[in-house]
Each structure stands twice: as structure tokens, then as C-alpha cells.
Amino acid sequence: MTQGKPSRSSDAPAQPAAGAELLPEVFRQMAEHAPIAISITDLKANILYANRAFSTTTGYALAEVIGKNESMLSNGTTPRLVYQALWSRLAQKKPWSGVLVNRRKDASLYLAELTVAPVFDEHGETLYYLGMHRDTSDLHELEQRVSNQRLMIEAVVGAAPAAMVVLDRDNRVVLSNPSFARLARELTEGGSGDSLVALVRENLALPFAALEGEGRAFSGKEIPLDLGGHAPRWLSCHGMAIHVEDERAQVFFAPGAERYLLLTLNDISELRQKQQDSRLNALKALMAEEELLDGMRETFNGAIHRLQGPVNLISAALRMLERRLGEQAGNDPVLSAMREASIAGQEALDSLSGAMPVRRAEAKMPVNVNQLIREVISLCTDELLAQGIVVDWQPALRLPWVMGAESRLRSVIKQLVMNAIEAVAHSQVSRRELFISTRVENQQVVRLEIVDSGPGIPAELALKVFEPFFSTKPPHAAGHGMGLAMVQEIVSEHAGTVHIDTSYRDGCRVVVELPFSAAG
Missing domain, CATH: 3.30.450.20 (PAS domain)
Structure with missing residues (x-):
């Protein structure tokens, strides 16, 4: 072996030199x-x-x-x-x-x-x-099977009545079926899928955040959507995360998964409408009972109010006569009769007050004012048709909830609507219209406006009409004058305000403002 040169085994195959031709x-x-x-x-x-x-x-x-x-x-x-x-x-x-x-x-x-x-x-x-x-x-065979399965899945998803959409990490629409596109056109102004996703995300803040952050699925979450008029929509929402392998060549040996979100939206408006119709029938019976109770309370209050005056006069006259007679007051028969009348009158007042029906206490809960208005319009349909009154109902698209007693607030709205119907019915105006609207005011309160095309209320009476037993109706049609007083009482219970807009000249505009609910 030559010093300095590497040795090579005699049986090792010879390696061709670079550039040499292969045999x-x-x-x-x-x-x-x-x-x-x-x-x-x-x-x-x-x-x-x-x-x-x-x-x-x-x-x-x-x-x-x-x-x-x-x-x-x-x-x-x-x-x-x-x-x-x-x-x-x-x-x-x-x-x-x-x-x-x-x-x-x-x-x-x-x-x-x-x-x-x-x-x-x-x-x-x-x-x-x-x-x-x-x-x-x-x-x-494998490619064809995958293609056939894809076609079958697309056919099933495309024909499914449920709206389906796949979102990327930025909540942009990646895939959607025709039902989703149709729902987007019906529920959003621009008709875009991104707008519908934003609407669902807004109404499902907590479940959607958990799905985005932790991939936690949710199912059967229902959201109501107020689109105005008489046709609210209800969606039952389901969401889950989908993990898809990265398709790029550079991550072949270090594969990673991309997470997408699948949303399924079922339109259950028809089912909810049927339930609402059943609820409305039960509500009619309940409100009839409540109106009977309110009528009885109003009658008792009227009787007490009318009796209180004479009793007060007798008591005042009794005190004056006692001072005038001095020591001889004890033997005076007229004075004795007046004492007995005063005592009997006070006992009658106490008896009437004790017999007055008591309204049951109602727990406060988040209330959808738009829903209450819709129910009242449905309940008053016969009266509206009988008077030929056209209703223009313009609710806010998304209205915060109000924390309150649902039946009490419903009574407020019905009282104001019935007042408006009566105002138009007893006037000679040719334009018979009722305008109802809701909106958010100053990011603090829900504002409800009820406007009728009747004769209106003079500015000098705008405050007086809220006093008990005051009525602007003709004497032959006058009630007990407790309607607006009751409205003001209930609105005050809910920390709100009610007033008549004296600047409105084409009829009467009543404005109710109620503070937002923390649950809204």
C-alpha cells in the first residue's frame, strides 16, 4: 500500500469515473x-x-x-x-x-x-x-369512487332544506349550499353570505366564541330575527369544527391541520308561528281576564273617588260645626247624625278599598317590545278592520330587550292602540291610519311611537289626560278616565317615561321610552 493513499478492498466493485459512459x-x-x-x-x-x-x-x-x-x-x-x-x-x-x-x-x-x-x-x-x-x-377506481361520493354529497347538501356553510379562520364563506344563499337573500339587506354569518355570530356571541376559540360544538341554539311586519323568523343553529390536513407540498413530512367551521341553520319559523298562534289564543283569554280585572278595579276606584268627596265634605262640615257649638256639641242631634254619617262613609270607603281586586305580582324578565306590539296588533285585528284603519308597523330590525313585567307592558301597548283606534273611529277624518314604530334612542332607551290620524289632543291637555278620571271623549262615550293614568303608572314602574308630542299636528303621537335590559 502506498503511503498517503486510501486503501480499497480488492473485491469492491470499481466505481466509474465522473463523465464515463455506462456499459x-x-x-x-x-x-x-x-x-x-x-x-x-x-x-x-x-x-x-x-x-x-x-x-x-x-x-x-x-x-x-x-x-x-x-x-x-x-x-x-x-x-x-x-x-x-x-x-x-x-x-x-x-x-x-x-x-x-x-x-x-x-x-x-x-x-x-x-x-x-x-x-x-x-x-x-x-x-x-x-x-x-x-x-x-x-x-x-379510487378516484372515481371519490368523485362519485363527492357528487352524491353535493347533491344531498344542495337539495337539503337546511342552510349549510363552511367558514375559514377569518369567518369568510368557503362553501355554502343553495339553501344558505336563499336564506341570506331573505334575511340580509345585501343578500351576502358574510352578512348572514355576521348576523348569526352577533346573536350567538358566547357559543360562537367557544366554537372559534376551542372548537367546542353547539347544537339547537335558537335565535329570533325581527324583520318587521308580521313575519318574525326563527333559526335553529348548529356549529362544529372541521379539521382538514394541509395540502401544501412543503409540509408533506410535517403535516398540520387547518380548522374550518361548519354552521347548519334550520328555519323553524313555521313551527314557531304555529306555537305563536296557539299562544295568542291563550293570550286572548288571559288578557280578557286581565281586562275584566282592570275594569273591576277601575269601577271600584271610580266609586271610591266619587264617595271620597262627600265623605270629605261631611268630615269638614263636622269639624266646623264642632268648633262653632263648642261645649254644646255633645248634645246636638244634627252633630250626632253627621258623626254617624262620617263614620259610615269612612267604613264604606274602607270596605270598597278592601274589596278591590288585587293584581297578582309578576316577576320581571327580559321582554321583546317588538313581539308585544305584534301580539297586540293581532289581538286588535278585528277592531282595526271594523274601523277601516290601515296599520303601518315599522319595528327596529334588532331591538334590545327591556327588563319588565310582560303582561303589564302588553297592557300599556294595547291601551295606547285602543285609544288610537277610538280616536280615529270618533273623528270624521278620511285618512284612517295608525303608525307604530320602535327604535333605539341615544343608545340608552327603547323608543316606541304610536301615531294616529285622529283629531289629536290640545297642547293644554297633554299633561291633564294622564290624570285619573279625566277623559277627552264625548260624554256619551266617556269611560272612567283611568286608561292613560294606568299607562303612566306602569311605565313609571319600569323606570320609563310616556308623553304626548305636542309638536305633532296631523293627529296624536304618543311616545314611550323604556331603558335597556342588562340581559339584552
């Missing part, structure tokens, strides 16, 4: 052991050479294919145009790639993904054709 045997062994079927044919497609993979793929031994034409593998089902394209490319001295339906020796069929390329001599003339193909039947 033909190396190429032959490379083709022979290649995992893809390789064949070399003459210019008429007669097989001159085939490797081992060719035999494995086709089922023919090498001795059975040498000298035979490649057409022996044809099943006859490949369209003629495919072969025409193949030979056309080869005639242009260009390679061709495509798929053929081939037949094995056992008559079984397979898909051959084939590439045929011309082999040239030193003058550029074609000497042979080199063919390479592999069995792609399993791959085709």
Missing part, C-alpha cells in the same frame, strides 16, 4: 428490473423487447410476446380516436401519453397509463418505439 449491460439491467412495464417495438408495433414488469402486468411470458404486435393487449373498447392520436404524435416524432383499456392473458381488463416515445438514430430518424405503462385500475 450497455447496465442499461439492460436497469430496464429489466424497472418497476414499470417497458417494451421496445419496431415501427409497426411488433414487440422486440419486454421486461419482467411487462410480464407481471400483462400475465404473458416473455416468449409469448416477443415478435407479437402490441395490439394483442387491446380489448377493442378503447376508442379509435385514441389510437389515431397516438400514431399521429409518433408520426410527428413526438411522444404520446394517455390511458388505454388493456386485456391480460387471463382476459381480465385493466387500465394502462401508457407513454410511447420514438427512439432516434444519429440522423434523427425513428428506429424504434419505447413504450412504458403501468396498471392504474385501482387508482382510477
Whole structure:
């Protein structure tokens, strides 16, 4: 061994020097052991050479294919145009790639993904054709199965009545079905899917945040949407996270998952409407009972009010007479009669006060003012139709809830609506309209306006009409004058205000303002 030179085992294969040509045997062994079927044919497609993979793929031994034409593998089902394209490319001295339906020796069929390329001599003339193909039947079957499943899923999702949408990490719409697009057009001004997602997200703040942050699914969350008029919408919402593998090549060995959100929205408005109709029928009976109770209370209050005056006069006269008679007051028969009358009057007042029906205490809860107005309009439909009054109902699209006693607030609205109907009914105006609107005022209160086209209320009476037993109705139609007094009492219980807008000249405008609910 020469000093300074690396030793090499005598039996180690010699490594070719860089740039040296490989021996033909190396190429032959490379083709022979290649995992893809390789064949070399003459210019008429007669097989001159085939490797081992060719035999494995086709089922023919090498001795059975040498000298035979490649057409022996044809099943006859490949369209003629495919072969025409193949030979056309080869005639242009260009390679061709495509798929053929081939037949094995056992008559079984397979898909051959084939590439045929011309082999040239030193003058550029074609000497042979080199063919390479592999069995792609399993791959085709898998691809077709995936494609068919995709088509079936798309058909099912597309025909589903439920609205479905997939969102990316920025809550942008990635995929959606026709039902979602239709719902977006119906519920949002622009009709965009992003607007509908924002609307759902706003109404499902906590569940949506948990879904975004932790991937926590939610199901059956119902949200009401007030769109104005008489047709509120109800959606039952379901949400879940979907984890999808990253498709980029650079993360092949370090795959990561991308999280998407799937929302499913079911329109349950019809079901809720049926429930609402049933509730409305029960509400009519309840309100009839409450109105009977209020009528009795009003009658008792009227009687007490009328009796209180004479009792007070008798008491005042009694005190005056006692002072005038002095020591002789004890023997005076008139004074004794007045004492008995005063005592009897006070006992009658106490008896009436004790017999007055007591309204049951009602717990306060978050109340949707728009819903109460809609219920009252439905309850007053017969009266409105009888008087030929047209209702223009313009609710706020999204109105915060008010914390209050639901039946008490409903009574306020009904009293104001009935007052408006009566005002229009007893006037001679040709324009018979009732305008009702709600909106948010100063980001602090819910403002309700009820406007009628009646004769209106003079400015000097704008405060007096809220006094008990005062009425602007004609004497023959006058009630006990407790309606607006009751309205003011209930509104005050809810820390709100009610007033008549004296600047309005085309009728009467009553304004009620109620503070927001913390639950809204």
C-alpha cells in the first residue's frame, strides 16, 4: 500500500469515473428490473423487447410476446380516436401519453397509463418505439369512487332544506349550499353570505366564541330575527369544527391541520308561528281576564273617588260645626247624625278599598317590545278592520330587550292602540291610519311611537289626560278616565317615561321610552 493513499478492498466493485459512459449491460439491467412495464417495438408495433414488469402486468411470458404486435393487449373498447392520436404524435416524432383499456392473458381488463416515445438514430430518424405503462385500475377506481361520493354529497347538501356553510379562520364563506344563499337573500339587506354569518355570530356571541376559540360544538341554539311586519323568523343553529390536513407540498413530512367551521341553520319559523298562534289564543283569554280585572278595579276606584268627596265634605262640615257649638256639641242631634254619617262613609270607603281586586305580582324578565306590539296588533285585528284603519308597523330590525313585567307592558301597548283606534273611529277624518314604530334612542332607551290620524289632543291637555278620571271623549262615550293614568303608572314602574308630542299636528303621537335590559 502506498503511503498517503486510501486503501480499497480488492473485491469492491470499481466505481466509474465522473463523465464515463455506462456499459450497455447496465442499461439492460436497469430496464429489466424497472418497476414499470417497458417494451421496445419496431415501427409497426411488433414487440422486440419486454421486461419482467411487462410480464407481471400483462400475465404473458416473455416468449409469448416477443415478435407479437402490441395490439394483442387491446380489448377493442378503447376508442379509435385514441389510437389515431397516438400514431399521429409518433408520426410527428413526438411522444404520446394517455390511458388505454388493456386485456391480460387471463382476459381480465385493466387500465394502462401508457407513454410511447420514438427512439432516434444519429440522423434523427425513428428506429424504434419505447413504450412504458403501468396498471392504474385501482387508482382510477379510487378516484372515481371519490368523485362519485363527492357528487352524491353535493347533491344531498344542495337539495337539503337546511342552510349549510363552511367558514375559514377569518369567518369568510368557503362553501355554502343553495339553501344558505336563499336564506341570506331573505334575511340580509345585501343578500351576502358574510352578512348572514355576521348576523348569526352577533346573536350567538358566547357559543360562537367557544366554537372559534376551542372548537367546542353547539347544537339547537335558537335565535329570533325581527324583520318587521308580521313575519318574525326563527333559526335553529348548529356549529362544529372541521379539521382538514394541509395540502401544501412543503409540509408533506410535517403535516398540520387547518380548522374550518361548519354552521347548519334550520328555519323553524313555521313551527314557531304555529306555537305563536296557539299562544295568542291563550293570550286572548288571559288578557280578557286581565281586562275584566282592570275594569273591576277601575269601577271600584271610580266609586271610591266619587264617595271620597262627600265623605270629605261631611268630615269638614263636622269639624266646623264642632268648633262653632263648642261645649254644646255633645248634645246636638244634627252633630250626632253627621258623626254617624262620617263614620259610615269612612267604613264604606274602607270596605270598597278592601274589596278591590288585587293584581297578582309578576316577576320581571327580559321582554321583546317588538313581539308585544305584534301580539297586540293581532289581538286588535278585528277592531282595526271594523274601523277601516290601515296599520303601518315599522319595528327596529334588532331591538334590545327591556327588563319588565310582560303582561303589564302588553297592557300599556294595547291601551295606547285602543285609544288610537277610538280616536280615529270618533273623528270624521278620511285618512284612517295608525303608525307604530320602535327604535333605539341615544343608545340608552327603547323608543316606541304610536301615531294616529285622529283629531289629536290640545297642547293644554297633554299633561291633564294622564290624570285619573279625566277623559277627552264625548260624554256619551266617556269611560272612567283611568286608561292613560294606568299607562303612566306602569311605565313609571319600569323606570320609563310616556308623553304626548305636542309638536305633532296631523293627529296624536304618543311616545314611550323604556331603558335597556342588562340581559339584552
